[in-house]
Amino acid sequence: TSVLWSTNDPSVQLSYTPHRNEIMVKASQSGTFEIRAEYVNTLLGCGGSARFEINVTSPVIVTGGADTVCTGSSLTFSSIPGGVNNWTVVYNNTTQNYNNVNGPFTHTFNTAGTYAIYASKPGGCMGDAKIVKAVKVPDAPTGSITGPDKVCQLIPQTYSLSSLDSGAIPVWEVTGGTIQGSNTGQSITVIFTGAGPFSVSVRNRSLDPIGCLSPPVTLPVEAFNMGTITVTPPSGGLYCPSSSQTFTANLNGIVPDSMEWIFSPSNFGSFVSGQGTSSVTVNFNEISTNPNGVLQLKIVKCGKIHYIPVQVQLRTTPMIAFANAAPICPGSDLSFTVTVSNLPAGQSAHVLFEFANGSTHPAGSVTGSGTYT
Known part of the structure; x- marks a missing residue:
């Protein structure tokens, strides 16, 4: 059987194969076209035709x-x-x-x-x-970040990665600060500014052109907060003149550049030991004009001066005058009149009677002038 192939679209290429009843079709553009086959039986002389419609779509x-x-x-x-x-x-x-x-x-x-x-x-x-x-994203750095976790703002700080991993380069990131110079390598210099929060992070970056970044290793950082320093006074709250007392500062992990204790007024007392340290022993002077004074701790840190004041009050010595008591009978109560001066409000003076035979008898306390029994 002889087969003649044809198409209605000249852009469609038909290629014969060794088999007369088979044709290869190649379409150069999308669309719908028809393939026709005219066949004749060369032995019998009879034949016919067939048509086939093909829908060609462009690849996406x-x-x-x-x-x-x-x-x-x-x-x-x-x-x-x-x-x-x-x-x-x-x-x-x-x-x-x-x-x-x-x-x-x-x-x-x-x-x-x-x-x-x-x-x-x-x-x-x-x-x-x-x-x-x-x-593949590289693994996080195996080393740790070394450097201060409490810092002075506006002062350069150095951070390093304790060890380097092969096939990667460290890349640094900073929160609340600025890296001075390159952000790659084993160490960086950082200046922290602002109110925070602060942190230093490092990742491994792959050496190929895309430079994939690993998960970070992060070191949280805090700025020194001088407001956390407190001074603990001795218990009692009121101190006697000419007595010695010890005051201790809780530095909360801060190492000052320098410390100095100061009295205000300056003649309120003197320093026995510990000047320039976090614990000082003082000796209070006798009251000159005012029983109230201030003991201040002056701290220098990060190039700034901070004062931590402690209010101090000294006990005043009361002046008590007795009026002569009238004669009394044995076993009777004694009423006596006192005149009290220089006794602060809320304080009292203890009265102790001492008799001619050397014996004593406590008579309680007085809070002001008047007659007591």
């Missing part, structure tokens, strides 16, 4: 994304033409299909390797693949 072109991506990251792909497409992801001989996706397609590359991304219209042809290489 994948656009967007990137050629290289770090593992754990996602890429978004588009297509030409757009609309609804079936997407296919091929990795390591494993195929994942995502059908009837309307619009862009997003895929997360969790494993290192080479991926092929295809798109096609439902029932249509699959075009060329978009090839994506996923690069």
